[in-house]
Structure formats: C-alpha cells, structure tokens
Amino acid sequence: MQGYIHSIESLAAVDGEGVRCAVFLSGCPLRCVYCHNPDTWQHGGTPTEGEALVKKVARFKPYFGDRGGITFSGGEPLIQASFIASVVPLLRKESISYILDTSGAVPLSEDVKAAVNGASSVLLDLKFPDEESYQKYTHSSIKLPLSFLAYLEQVGKPAVIRTVIVPGINDSEEWLDRYLAVLSNYSCVTKYELLGFHCLGFHKYEKLGVANPLIHTSAMDPERLSVLQEYVNAKKEANE
Numbered sequence: 001m002q003g004y005i006h007s008i009e010s011l012a013a014v015d016g017e018g019v020r021c022a023v024f025l026s027g028c029p030l031r032c033v034y035c036h037n038p039d040t041w042q043h044g045g046t047p048t049e050g051e052a053l054v055k056k057v058a059r060f061k062p063y064f065g066d067r068g069g070i071t072f073s074g075g076e077p078l079i080q081a082s083f084i085a086s087v088v089p090l091l092r093k094e095s096i097s098y099i100l101d102t103s104g105a106v107p108l109s110e111d112v113k114a115a116v117n118g119a120s121s122v123l124l125d126l127k128f129p130d131e132e133s134y135q136k137y138t139h140s141s142i143k144l145p146l147s148f149l150a151y152l153e154q155v156g157k158p159a160v161i162r163t164v165i166v167p168g169i170n171d172s173e174e175w176l177d178r179y180l181a182v183l184s185n186y187s188c189v190t191k192y193e194l195l196g197f198h199c200l201g202f203h204k205y206e207k208l209g210v211a212n213p214l215i216h217t218s219a220m221d222p223e224r225l226s227v228l229q230e231y232v233n234a235k236k237e238a239n240e
C-alpha cells in the first residue's frame with residue numbers, strides 16, 4: 001500500500017524520546033492559527049510503498065538505541081491511518097518501534113485504532129481546551145480529539161500531551177487551568193509539555209500565498225514559557 005510522504009527527517013532529537021527518524025505524512029484536516037507547517041496541509045507528497053519506507057528507515061536502526069525509533073508526524077499522520085496500519089507489521093519484523101505525533105482530530109476508525117495499538121506511545125496535541133476556543137483557533141471541533149483521548153485511556157496507551165502556547169491567546173495560568181481540568185480525567189497522560197509559539201514557519205505562508213493569521217504575533221518568550229511549564233508541573237504533581 002502507498003502512503004503520501006511530505007518529508008523524512010533522519011535522526012531528529014525532537015518529537016519523542018531518544019534518537020528518532022521523523023516521517024511527515026501529507027494532509028491535515030485542521031487549520032491551527034499558529035501552524036508552522038502550512039506546506040503539509042494539502043494531500044499529495046511523494047507516493048511511497050510501505051516496504052520502501054521501512055527499508056529506508058531501517059538504515060537508521062543502529063542509531064535508535066533502546067528509546068529511539070520512528071515518529072509519524074505531519075500534517076496529521078492519522079488521516080493516513082490505513083497506511084500506518086499496513087506498515088506496523090513491517091516495522092515489527094524489523095524490531096523498530098514508533099510513536100504517533102497527532103492532533104487526534106480524526107474519526108476512530110479500525111485503522112486509527114490499529115495505528116494507536118501498535119505505537120509505543122502517543123504525542124497528542126491538545127490544542128485548545130473547549131469547543132469554542134478549539135473551533136475559533138483550529139476551525140474544527142474538540143469532539144474528535146476528546147474521543148481519541150478516551151480511546152488512549154481505554155487501551156492504556158501512554159500519552160504525552162502537548163500544547164502550543166501563543167502570546168496573547170493562551171499564555172496565562174487561567175488558560176492552563178482549563179487545559180489541566182480536561183486532562184485531570186485521564187490517567188494515560190504521562191506528561192504535559194508546553195511548546196512555545198515561534199515564527200520560523202512565517203516564510204512558508206508567504207511562499208504559499210496563504211494568509212498568516214498570526215503575522216503580527218511575536219515568538220513566545222522562553223522565560224515566560226518556563227514559568228508556565230513549572231506552573232503545570234506543580235499543579236499536576238499536586239493532583240497525583
């Protein structure tokens with residue numbers, strides 16, 4: 001079966017634990033205002049057979065060690081869940097583990113469940129904490145990500161939750177309390193990480209001729225981000 005690949009970043013030290021090979025799949029149903037990868041939104045990309053992908057990533061196996069492996073990212077990787085599900089047995093044969101970096105904003109199909117079940121863990125972006133803000137800033141409903149999170153809870157899949165913090169939108173303790181209230185219902189959540197908004201993708205909007213809704217927004221101040229991260233860490237510890 002073919003998947004559509006936007007790009008592959010070998011030996012990325014981000015997007016999951018250990019040394020990883022990030023496979024960015026094309027297409028995304030969301031339109032987050034802070035997106036720094038608008039070039040991944042459209043379906044398309046390089047058609048690639050599962051066997052060819054696994055052959056390619058298997059070259060990096062010696063670098064993965066105990067904790068590394070593949071990260072399926074995007075775009076939204078799970079809109080190509082049938083492709084990922086078809087690759088799972090091939091990766092297993094090579095003893096390569098993978099994690100999913102997803103918004104969870106996809107219907108819970110059997111292929112999505114298979115992709116989740118085969119993953120060693122999930123990085124789930126909780127973009128906004130309620131229907132109104134989710135709609136406003138992603139142009140989609142929070143219902144699908146919440147069902148996705150409920151599925152992770154049901155099958156006991158470890159989940160690292162991530163939220164992009166944007167100056168002037170959700171960079172306050174009050175906002176974080178709203179996110180934490182959602183997450184308090186899920187014991188599968190192993191960690192809650194805040195990521196700072198940055199402007200590194202601005203040139204892509206310009207190149208694509210797409211309006212950038214945050215063109216006048218500055219990057220998140222790292223010091224303020226640390227303060228907010230400490231705030232959620234303390235709150236999470238107090239509730240455990």
Ligand code: SF4
Nearest residue numbers: 028030031032035075
């Ligand atoms: S889910 Fe990711 S790729 Fe899709 S619009 Fe949001 S930030 Fe961009």
